Amino acid sequence: xxxxxxxxxxxxxxxxxxxxxxxxxxxxxxxxxxxxxxxxxxxxxxxxxxxxxxxxxxxxxxxxxxxxxxxxxxxxxxxxxxxxxxxxxxxxxxxxxxxxxxxxxxxxxxxxxxxxxxxxxxxxxxxxxxxxxxxxxxxxxxxxxxxxxxxxxxxxxxxxxxxxxxxxxxxxxxxxxxxxxxxxxxxxxxxxxxxxxxxxxxxxxxxxxxxxxxxxxxxxxxxxxxxxxxxxxxxxxxxxxxxxxxxxxxxxxxxxxxxxxxxxxxxxxxxxxxxxxxxxxxxxxxxxxxxxxxxxxxxxxxxxxxxxxxxxxxxxxxxxxxxxxxxxxxxxxxxxxxxxxxxxxxxxxxxxxxxxxxxxxxxxxxxxxxxxxxxxxxxxxxxxxxxxxxxxxxxxxxxxxxxxxxxxxxxxxxxxxxxxxxxxxxxxxxxxxxxxxxxxxxxxxxxxxxxxxxxxxxxxxxxxxxxxxxxxxxxxxxxxxxxxxxxx
Numbered sequence: 001x002x003x004x005x006x007x008x009x010x011x012x013x014x015x016x017x018x019x020x021x022x023x024x025x026x027x028x029x030x031x032x033x034x035x036x037x038x039x040x041x042x043x044x045x046x047x048x049x050x051x052x053x054x055x056x057x058x059x060x061x062x063x064x065x066x067x068x069x070x071x072x073x074x075x076x077x078x079x080x081x082x083x084x085x086x087x088x089x090x091x092x093x094x095x096x097x098x099x100x101x102x103x104x105x106x107x108x109x110x111x112x113x114x115x116x117x118x119x120x121x122x123x124x125x126x127x128x129x130x131x132x133x134x135x136x137x138x139x140x141x142x143x144x145x146x147x148x149x150x151x152x153x154x155x156x157x158x159x160x161x162x163x164x165x166x167x168x169x170x171x172x173x174x175x176x177x178x179x180x181x182x183x184x185x186x187x188x189x190x191x192x193x194x195x196x197x198x199x200x201x202x203x204x205x206x207x208x209x210x211x212x213x214x215x216x217x218x219x220x221x222x223x224x225x226x227x228x229x230x231x232x233x234x235x236x237x238x239x240x241x242x243x244x245x246x247x248x249x250x251x252x253x254x255x256x257x258x259x260x261x262x263x264x265x266x267x268x269x270x271x272x273x274x275x276x277x278x279x280x281x282x283x284x285x286x287x288x289x290x291x292x293x294x295x296x297x298x299x300x301x302x303x304x305x306x307x308x309x310x311x312x313x314x315x316x317x318x319x320x321x322x323x324x325x326x327x328x329x330x331x332x333x334x335x336x337x338x339x340x341x342x343x344x345x346x347x348x349x350x351x352x353x354x355x356x357x358x359x360x361x362x363x364x365x366x367x368x369x370x371x372x373x374x375x376x377x378x379x380x381x382x383x384x385x386x387x388x389x390x391x392x393x394x395x396x397x398x399x400x401x402x403x404x405x406x407x408x409x410x411x412x413x414x415x416x417x418x419x420x421x422x423x424x425x426x427x428x429x430x431x432x433x434x435x436x437x438x439x440x441x442x443x444x445x446x447x448x449x450x451x452x453x454x455x456x457x458x459x460x461x462x463x464x465x466x467x468x469x470x471x472x473x474x475x476x477x478x479x480x481x482x483x484x485x486x487x488x
Contacts, residue, residue, distance in 0.1 A: 054088055054099050056119075060111035062189050065182035070101065070114075072179050084176045085117070102171050103178040105201040112182060112201060117175070121168035124204045125159055133157050139211045140166040143173075167204075174207035227269050233262040240305045244374060245328060246339025251309065253325035260313030260325065261305055268296060268304075299376035310343075310371040333363050346370035346380045353384050357391035358408030358432050358441065397446055408432065408441065415440045415453055422457045424466045 055069075064070050071090050076082035076097070089098040102120040106113045128136055137154050143166035144150035153162045181199035188198050202210070237258045241248050248254055312327040328336065328343070336344040337351075347370040354361045361369075373380040391408060392399045401411060415437045416430040430437065436456055440448035448456075463469050 054101055054114070054116045056113075056115040058106035058108075058111055058113050060106075062111075062182060062186035065179060065186045066190075070103070070179060070182070071098075072176065073098070083172075085172050086175050086179050100172055101175065103175040103182065103201065104171075105178075105203055109200075110197070112178070117168055117172050120204070121164065121171050124171065125164060125167050128159070130157065133159065133163075135213075136208065137163060137166075138213050139208045140170055142211070143167075143169040170208060170211075171204055174202045174204065177207070178202055228265060230262050230266070233265050234258050236301070237261045237305055237308075240302065241309060242341075244306065244309060244342045244371075245336070246341030246344060247335070250328055250331045250336060250339065251325070252312065252327060252329075252331070253323060256315050256317070256323045257308055257313050257325040257327060259315035261308050263315055264304060264308075264313075265296075265301065272296070303375045306371050306375055310368055328367065329364060333367060336367070342374055343367065343370050346373045346383070349380050350383055350387065354387050355432065356407040356409045357387055357402075358395060358412065359387055359391050360433055361387070395441060397443070398441065411447070412437050412441055414450075415448075418450065418453060419457050422454060422466070422468065423460060423462050424468070 068090075069088065071087050072084060073087050073091065074081065074084045076091070085100045086103055087098040087101055089095065091098055100117040101114050102117045104113045104120065105111075134154065134157060137150070140163075141150050141154075144153065144162055145165065149162040150166075153160050153166075178201040181201050184199040185197050188195050238248070238254075241251055241254065245251055251257060309327050310329065312325045312329060314322055314324040317323050333347060337348045338344070347367055350361075350366050350369055354366065369383045369386075370380075372378050373383045388402070392402050395402070395408060398406075398408065398411065402408070409432055412432045416428075416432065416434065419425070419430045419434065419436055420427060436453070439456070440453050457463060458469075
């Protein structure tokens with residue numbers, strides 16, 4: 001609720017006096033200024049003992065603040081501390097609670113006005129217009145005996161008893177403050193009777209206006225949970241391409257892919273928009289309702305970028321045409337290995353391990369695995385373990401050897417070398433995926449015997465043209481001729 005400035009209706013002479021006294025608007029209407037007339041309201045603390053009535057009226061005699069005519073009281077009966085107030089008498093055994101005096105600026109602003117607090121409070125309440133009652137109640141919330149009473153009072157536009165008590169307490173507090181100002185003025189005039197008054201007194205209204213207003217009402221808000229700007233999204237995408245790919249030119253339609261990432265990120269963040277309603281009452285209690293969502297984490301965003309880089313995406317160009325990007329799918333993967341990017345590094349590790357374990361994996365799948373290893377929660381080690389498990393499933397007869405730490409490459413190297421020798425091939429020209437080598441590794445009865453393996457190699461038509469074949473053939477013929485006695 002907006003702060004409403006109270007504007008009570010007061011007599012013009014009181015208004016001019018407050019203005020001259022230097023405070024904001026209006027005091028209660030003062031009584032006729034006889035110096036020793038009886039107060040219009042009962043004297044607080046009066047007893048049948050015949051106490052002197054409270055002196056009411058206007059005065060410019062500031063010495064009353066220093067000569068004991070006006071007395072600040074902070075201690076009650078039996079030495080107990082009480083809420084401070086101003087009186088015209090010092091407490092005694094017969095009068096332990098002398099009456100409370102209200103001190104306000106006089107109408108002309110050159111002095112002060114005194115009366116009983118009750119009388120001034122009653123007059124002040126009369127001066128509050130009906131339209132300003134709620135505003136005054138908010139300003140005086142701290143002066144109610146309890147929050148419960150304030151809540152009940154604020155719920156109506158009446159000048160109820162609790163409101164009257166709050167007004168009375170505020171006037172008493174203002175009077176205590178004014179006593180201090182009066183002492184200041186008295187000391188200044190004691191030095192120089194013609195000096196301008198150094199301190200101005202509070203009127204009731206100026207004191208109320210100086211109090212903080214209790215805020216009311218409710219507010220609604222809608223926020224977008226930290227939306228990322230397009231510039232920031234594109235920048236982080238290009239940084240990921242640089243670190244994970246190394247060479248941006250290896251990414252198909254890079255600008256299109258970056259735009260696709262921005263579109264997906266922005267749409268996701270908009271779907272995570274949260275709204276809330278906060279309601280508060282004058283007592284500082286508040287209730288917030290609504291739904292809030294967890295913002296995309298940096299790891300979530302990284303995973304989104306890596307998937308775009310490896311799987312591709314699409315976005316509209318400036319003319320509204322849909323343009324597709326395949327990311328790094330199908331590029332020259334040897335170049336990917338040479339760029340020093342994180343995906344290329346992982347790809348190299350997986351290519352080497354898949355060969356070591358005798359697993360022929362599609363290169364696109366290996367690139368996907370290399371990228372998956374970089375997604376939060378993944379690792380190259382996990383992908384390597386996965387390839388090892390695939391090898392054990394493929395070479396089930398060799399599982400004990402794999403579990404003992406041997407690689408299929410180590411087991412296959414003997415067969416590869418034998419085939420190269422038998423067919424007189426160049427060193428390392430027979431790889432692990434050669435048909436003869438694979439038959440030797442995957443035999444139903446375990447690894448193939450060397451003699452059986454060589455016998456199988458010699459069925460290859462190329463063997464007939466080898467030196468070994470010629471020597472074997474010549475030896476066979478020679479033995480045949482000996483058998484027939486042709487040669488000795």
